[in-house]
Amino acid sequence: GVPGFRLPVIPVLAVAALASYIYMRTSGALKASDVFSLGSSTRGDWLLVVVRFLCFAVLLWALLAVRMPEALFALPRRSLRLWAMVMVFYPIASVLAQGIVYRAFFMKRYSSMFPQVLRIVAGAAVFSFGHIAFANPIALVFTFIGGLMFLSTYAKSGSLLLSGVEHALYGDLI
Numbered sequence: 001g002v003p004g005f006r007l008p009v010i011p012v013l014a015v016a017a018l019a020s021y022i023y024m025r026t027s028g029a030l031k032a033s034d035v036f037s038l039g040s041s042t043r044g045d046w047l048l049v050v051v052r053f054l055c056f057a058v059l060l061w062a063l064l065a066v067r068m069p070e071a072l073f074a075l076p077r078r079s080l081r082l083w084a085m086v087m088v089f090y091p092i093a094s095v096l097a098q099g100i101v102y103r104a105f106f107m108k109r110y111s112s113m114f115p116q117v118l119r120i121v122a123g124a125a126v127f128s129f130g131h132i133a134f135a136n137p138i139a140l141v142f143t144f145i146g147g148l149m150f151l152s153t154y155a156k157s158g159s160l161l162l163s164g165v166e167h168a169l170y171g172d173l174i
Helices: 009-027 032-036 043-067 074-078 080-109 116-129 137-157 160-173
Strands: none
Touching: 009 080, 032 080, 032 160, 043 137, 043 160, 074 080, 080 116, 080 137, 080 160, 116 137, 137 160
């Protein structure tokens, strides 16, 4: 890479989300109301998201408590204000844009090219690759798994809102 050059991730993501949104709106693949729609999500879908998240959260807490106890709640201990800002603005500035690009656009754009299972796996790989800027192999593994979950939730429910809530829960937890 170019020494000293850093790609501004959030602005690039915002531009990609806006371009994807405009493309989908003009092609008729997405209505404005689809962004915050419940789709065909059911209480069971919401329950699955919550239970899966709680299981992961407990597992992560236990793993950190044993392997890296100093990492537990490090951000809120260091800066409660920054932590609160991340909890609020991460879903708005990042999760919403990622949902438009990595879920809605990807699933709609490639729906005729791949069967759904392959779209979900390929979409999870693309979602994971989108996190390569972190230069952390563990983050790539976790985002691939997250991508599988978020895309599966979106494919089953048709709800960007539900898949976005799920994504925000994990992102805020991490």
